[in-house]
Amino acid sequence: MKRLLTIMRKEVRHILRDPLTLLLILALPASLLILLGYGITGTSTGVTMGIVDFDKSDSSRAYVERFTASNDFKLTHDLQNEEDMVRKIETDKMDIGIIIPESFERELLTNGSANVMILLDGSGNPTDVSTAELKLTAISEMANQDLILKKVDVSGQARTLQMPINTTVKTLYNPNGNARLYMIPGLIPIILQVQAILLAALSIVREREQGTMEQLIVTPIRSWELMLGKIIPYLVVCMLNLLLMIWMGDFLFGVSVRGSVGELVGLSAIFILGSLGMGVLISNISKTQMQAVYISVFVVIIPAIILSGLMFSRESMPDFTYWYSELLPVTQYLEITRGIIVRGVDAATLLFTSTLPMVIMSVGYFIASVFAFRKHL
Amino acid sequence: MNQAITTQDLSKRYPGQKKKKAIHAINLSVPEGSLYGIIGPDGAGKTTLLRILASVLPQSSGKASVLGFDTKRKAEEIRKVIGYMPQEFSQYPDLSLNENLNFFADIQGVAKQDKQERIDKMLELTNLSHFRQRAAGKLSGGMKKKLALSCAMVHNPRVLILDEPTTGVDPVSRAEFWALLSTIVKDGVTVLVSTPYMDEAERCSMVGILYDGQILKEGSPEALTHALPFSIIELKAKPRKQMREVVAQTEDILSWNPVGDRLRLSVAEDKERQVRRVLERKIKQQKLDLQILRSARKTMEDVFVSIVEEQSQTTDQTSLEKSATQTSQKDQNP
Numbered sequence: 001m002k003r004l005l006t007i008m009r010k011e012v013r014h015i016l017r018d019p020l021t022l023l024l025i026l027a028l029p030a031s032l033l034i035l036l037g038y039g040i041t042g043t044s045t046g047v048t049m050g051i052v053d054f055d056k057s058d059s060s061r062a063y064v065e066r067f068t069a070s071n072d073f074k075l076t077h078d079l080q081n082e083e084d085m086v087r088k089i090e091t092d093k094m095d096i097g098i099i100i101p102e103s104f105e106r107e108l109l110t111n112g113s114a115n116v117m118i119l120l121d122g123s124g125n126p127t128d129v130s131t132a133e134l135k136l137t138a139i140s141e142m143a144n145q146d147l148i149l150k151k152v153d154v155s156g157q158a159r160t161l162q163m164p165i166n167t168t169v170k171t172l173y174n175p176n177g178n179a180r181l182y183m184i185p186g187l188i189p190i191i192l193q194v195q196a197i198l199l200a201a202l203s204i205v206r207e208r209e210q211g212t213m214e215q216l217i218v219t220p221i222r223s224w225e226l227m228l229g230k231i232i233p234y235l236v237v238c239m240l241n242l243l244l245m246i247w248m249g250d251f252l253f254g255v256s257v258r259g260s261v262g263e264l265v266g267l268s269a270i271f272i273l274g275s276l277g278m279g280v281l282i283s284n285i286s287k288t289q290m291q292a293v294y295i296s297v298f299v300v301i302i303p304a305i306i307l308s309g310l311m312f313s314r315e316s317m318p319d320f321t322y323w324y325s326e327l328l329p330v331t332q333y334l335e336i337t338r339g340i341i342v343r344g345v346d347a348a349t350l351l352f353t354s355t356l357p358m359v360i361m362s363v364g365y366f367i368a369s370v371f372a373f374r375k376h377l
Numbered sequence: 378m379n380q381a382i383t384t385q386d387l388s389k390r391y392p393g394q395k396k397k398k399a400i401h402a403i404n405l406s407v408p409e410g411s412l413y414g415i416i417g418p419d420g421a422g423k424t425t426l427l428r429i430l431a432s433v434l435p436q437s438s439g440k441a442s443v444l445g446f447d448t449k450r451k452a453e454e455i456r457k458v459i460g461y462m463p464q465e466f467s468q469y470p471d472l473s474l475n476e477n478l479n480f481f482a483d484i485q486g487v488a489k490q491d492k493q494e495r496i497d498k499m500l501e502l503t504n505l506s507h508f509r510q511r512a513a514g515k516l517s518g519g520m521k522k523k524l525a526l527s528c529a530m531v532h533n534p535r536v537l538i539l540d541e542p543t544t545g546v547d548p549v550s551r552a553e554f555w556a557l558l559s560t561i562v563k564d565g566v567t568v569l570v571s572t573p574y575m576d577e578a579e580r581c582s583m584v585g586i587l588y589d590g591q592i593l594k595e596g597s598p599e600a601l602t603h604a605l606p607f608s609i610i611e612l613k614a615k616p617r618k619q620m621r622e623v624v625a626q627t628e629d630i631l632s633w634n635p636v637g638d639r640l641r642l643s644v645a646e647d648k649e650r651q652v653r654r655v656l657e658r659k660i661k662q663q664k665l666d667l668q669i670l671r672s673a674r675k676t677m678e679d680v681f682v683s684i685v686e687e688q689s690q691t692t693d694q695t696s697l698e699k700s701a702t703q704t705s706q707k708d709q710n711p
Contacts (some may be wrong), residue, residue: 010469010476017471148683211465217433218461219484220453314446377433 007229050077200279258344274362414581470514519550
């Protein structure tokens, strides 16, 4: 026990000794939250649009206005022909192109029906693309509806006309579509994951690389004392990171914890312990710090960012990918942070879907790391 | 005399080493209270041997024991009674000397009331008292070695295992370090030290010559040098080119090698006087400027060179014999 404290004291000295290290491990995660928290707004107001209006009539202008009136699309290019339009989309100058033929107004008035072509750049984020597609379709439908209503109006029956189904959509938890409410509870797990795994893995491999491990092997210190002594200070560092991020989420971005802060902190501690354990396991198979970084980044961190549900929905993933992400406790922990922070649910509500799997796996990784860690060269 | 360290057929084969072993069938006995030197060139297996004895590495086969504890089964017991100094710097560069010493004292379980006294004693012994607060990484090469020694000794071990403690250290610091080791041995500590420097071997009470993974000779430096079957003549004359020609043309010189600006010639003991006379005569005839011609003390360097030459002759012979059998086999099986 005394030796455990000795190792902990030494580890704290390493952290406090170098101001840069201290700054890196305490301030960098918080600054990342600022960068990403401000950076990701999630709303697609920046979708740019160009038109080729061969008709140049009142009807065609009215039609285009429907798109530009919503804040979703920005008219940036008024073009003369179709080739220009295609080139602009090819060179990524704009995302959407609308072509209105010369006969637009005439056909609308005579036939009651006219053709319009809309081109959409589908090479972007598929979610954004389909959102844009939905919006474009909806606006076109509205235009149709209005035109039909006008026609009916002419025949004098408008007052008796009613839409058959009245739908009320009520958005729960995040009615304003605040993207930060979605992103910040997702970023916290990822940042903690990166912190914990790298801090634990590197601090152990560094001893090996700088030759101090050889010296530690010949002392009577037990493997578990050495390992716990090294990771407990980092548990504290990660908990400080967590508290700082929760506070910043509230203070800077107005994302307050709706559920129980106590539950959030408690479950986070378990998650961090598991991640530190994963770091220790990685250090066991790494001879150099570079190897440790590579294994951490490619086996855990990048999959954590992409597969945990931070950015993409996990439901549509193929089995292998889905189960891989299930093996990363960050996946369930992310469901927990979103649950507690955004929806205000308690851990018991998520017991079988998230809480229990996260706790079992984190504790599992931690226990495995305690038993697997051996002081060796 | 009791033995502090003994080994029986100690061998180590690293994973990936198919044919050759890092060390092979080493039988060693280090008497208690001795200053024992493992002498050998780079790559001979010194570090492997010391790491096994310090319980850092497990051996592949054979036995080793330190103060009666088996290195494989009783590693924890060994760790309490030995101090080990790896070849590479192995203290925390960002911690001060004081912090490093306190850390190792605590890890080794030095009692609180003795700790400060022990640390002060180590710093005084190694002349590092003025640098207590300095970060270990900012010490000079020689001072780093002394700090490593202090850390290895802070818990008052009975056996010290030092892996090339003077490699990469200036000559003055080397001399200081060896003086330090003598003091430590006088206090009753057994010291096992490895070095590639032959001049250092002579400061040991016992040496084992490790070459290509095997101990070729073991004994005190005096006994080993005394046992050399030849004498050494030291010669210096100018111009040097002619001196070499004279030596080359003189009979009964077994081998010669230049050391500084002079030559060291090995000759059979009973031929020494005769060879010296011949050399003197020839040098006078050729009117060279003779500066030194005398019989010299045999050194560990001479021991080492003769042993290695002997060894390479036998290996050459074995490999010749082997290739001979291979050829004859080929002839038989066309």
